Amino acid sequence: MARWMQRNRGLDVYMQISDDEKFVLRPDLSFKQVREYALDNILDFIALGFEEGKTHIIWDTEVASWLYPLSLKLAKRVKISELKRLTKIDDSWNIGIAYYSAVIQSVPALMMEMELNEPYRAIIPMAVDQDPLARVAVLLAEKIGVSKPSMIHSKFILGLNGEPKMGTKDPSSAIFLSDDPNVVKEKLERSACGPPERCPSLSYLRVFEPDDDVFFNLWELCLKDPEEGCKACKNKAKGILVPFIEEHQLRKREFRDKVEDYLMGEPPISK
The missing domain is CATH 1.10.240.10 (Tyrosyl-Transfer RNA Synthetase)
Structure with a gap:
């Protein structure tokens, strides 16, 4: 979907590689391992034919020097109670997951209008199960007075064994x-x-x-x-x-x- 929009509509594509999310979600993985996975993911995206110059990869831990300050601008605008209401996060989750879900992943959808003060509207292609997390970006857009991101939900590909969807766990x-x-x-x-x-x-x-x-x-x-x-x-x-x-x-x-x-x-x- 993202590649089609880039090729047929001339859109710039911003891809967030969330090795930070994987690290805080997966206690079995070291920081070195998640970085290796991130690099592999990036190579997959590039090899799929996304255009150089119109494809901008936001590798979270690699660009933390500017990503973190932008995330702070959003962090002060969202409450823990709002995050719990929009997502499945509760008191059993660690702080890292909460911070990522609340603000880090919302930055790419909002940063252009936030920083340039020009009208931009992000289109987010996603699997339908990711919708609750993207709703945080919608809430933040309302609070800071920028355009709300649009979301396009994609269907799941069936699992090879007959499961409702394929997945990395199996x-x-x-x-x-x-x-x-x-x-x-x-x-x-x-x-x-x-x-x-x-x-x-x-x-x-x-x-x-x-x-x-x-x-x-x-x-x-x-x-x-x-x-x-x-x-x-x-x-x-x-x-x-x-x-x-x-x-x-x-x-x-x-x-x-x-x-x-x-x-x-x-x-x-x-x-």
């Missing part, structure tokens, strides 16, 4: 950009089958198949004959996803030395 439930191509084939081959709404391979094709006619023909086949339709979807998905993963991993290695070119090293500044 690696067998999803295909990852880092998966070996042979692993991708194996995951798709053993994925669950069923009618259209319960066919994971068809769910992936909704994202990766560019031809609507092909997709809806497969959808109808799954409806009429779930077993045969599922087999056709798996074959089609393998034909699309395996080459995609192979090419992506090659591009990722090529971009390793270009990360600095995409980092947003300083805050928005009026010219």
Whole structure:
């Protein structure tokens, strides 16, 4: 979605890489590990084809020198009671999670109008389960008198085992950009089958198949004959996803030395 908007509407894309959030959420991970994950995430984004010059990566711990001062401007405007009302955070969560959820993640959506005093409105593509956290940015926009961010909710891709959504907690439930191509084939081959709404391979094709006619023909086949339709979807998905993963991993290695070119090293500044 973000790449489509950049290519077709000429929009700048601001990507927040929240290694700070992962660190405070995951007691099993060291600071070094979350930084390594962050770099890997950045390389994935760049390799997906986002444009240099119109893609601005906000790597939280890397740009803390300007991100933290901006977050303080928001922190003084939101109450703990408001944060609890909008999110699932309660007294059992640590302070780091509360601060990130309250203000750090709201900075990218509000910073342009905050700092430049010019009309800007952020569009935030997100999975629907992230909506409560984005509502904090809406609340803060009202309080500081800037434009409220708009949100576009995306549907979940089904988990490969038949779960309502794929996820990182169970690696067998999803295909990852880092998966070996042979692993991708194996995951798709053993994925669950069923009618259209319960066919994971068809769910992936909704994202990766560019031809609507092909997709809806497969959808109808799954409806009429779930077993045969599922087999056709798996074959089609393998034909699309395996080459995609192979090419992506090659591009990722090529971009390793270009990360600095995409980092947003300083805050928005009026010219």
